[in-house]
Amino acid sequence: MTRTSGGRITAKGTRTRLRIVAAAAALMAEHGVAGTTLEHVREAGGVSSSQIYHYFADKQALIRAVIEHQNDTVVGGQQPLLAQLDTLAGLRAWRDAIVELQRRRQCRGGCPIGSLGSELAELDPQARADIADGFHRWEAGIRDGYRAMHRRGELATHANPDRLATATLAALQGGLLLTQIRRDTEPLEAALDIVLDHVGSLTVPPGPTDR
Amino acid sequence: MTRTSGGRITAKGTRTRLRIVAAAAALMAEHGVAGTTLEHVREAGGVSSSQIYHYFADKQALIRAVIEHQNDTVVGGQQPLLAQLDTLAGLRAWRDAIVELQRRRQCRGGCPIGSLGSELAELDPQARADIADGFHRWEAGIRDGYRAMHRRGELATHANPDRLATATLAALQGGLLLTQIRRDTEPLEAALDIVLDHVGSLTVPPGPTDR
DNA sequence: GAACTTTTGAATTGTCCAATCCAGAAACCG
């Protein structure tokens, strides 16, 4: 997408570009944007300085490519789980998968998107907009499940699926942050559980008719 | 606290030190740690380079002083509101105050502590620990209210006040982050409301006896 | 396979910024 100069790209070039972005994304997820120098990227990606500048105008352009990459990876990566978010059991499975992932990571590094957002929001307006976009896509995935439940009459009519989705994503982000800071999955679990419990309390049992 | 060399401090020195920390804290809250140079601090605080290094060993030491400062300011600053968190009305007032504050800020800058945490967690272990401490103090303030309600029998016995407090802080942090990224208080409101609604649903009405 | 374009490596430059130095002013203490 972001090419320094217009023109075609060979298959090899595409691979090199991807290697750079992937390396930068991994490093930035682990050490933050400020903690990642282009020298680190060079080393981790096995590329030289001029290659980076061949594909990206400057560091800012690389950062934006990383955001795009994370948007695709994070949201795309949990697609199978998101698709099942239209039942309480699906929500619980999603919760468990996220908690388990953080546990395996030893709670290091928060959300790849959230961390970027926190670091760049007041520094680069374009980056902020790109990250907002990623969050919207993510939230949409969650929202679809709630909407389906609502449509099927499994959620109380007074429940607001869209607002519920926003709150779910917020709880996830906050839970991830606290979990990262504390090096303990407890906050993440507590944050998600309260949302799921709340959704549970809004659930209309299929057996007896309402009221 | 963090002096370069042991010795006494005059009243003037204390004021200068505070001026440096306050200026650094404000700048870092607005532009992030990486976005704040010591030159900015110098200018904003009206001090010279040597003054900063007279009171702090290096930039890292200054950052830690800023964390301490924010811990005191943020948690201490909402003490009057936190003290009233033992009723549903008090919780609502707290929620409204936070939302109103973000609105006045035009949703710029997230939580002063949370932002520092996200940026420093993987960069400086000591900073991470200090921030964890601030969160614990904050959470304790919230927890006290829930515990009081629970003790008075206003919360269902099966409710867990400590876990509720953790989830509340997580929702707040996540809400602040999304609100910062979206430049819209909606996510913050949704995140806090779902928690308050949940607490409300756990509330035992004072009139009729349980069961 | 020849002409052209894209891709790559290594060396280099320029800038920003953290950190240091030192000399003089102000404050403290007998």
Add this chain to the structure above:
DNA sequence: CGGTTTCTGGATTGGACAATTCAAAAGTTC
């Protein structure tokens, strides 16, 4: 007041790192 310590200002240094340059290698196209 005289000696000592703390505090302050300005100028400077050193290093890290983003960004540039250029020529050679690999790849593409006809």
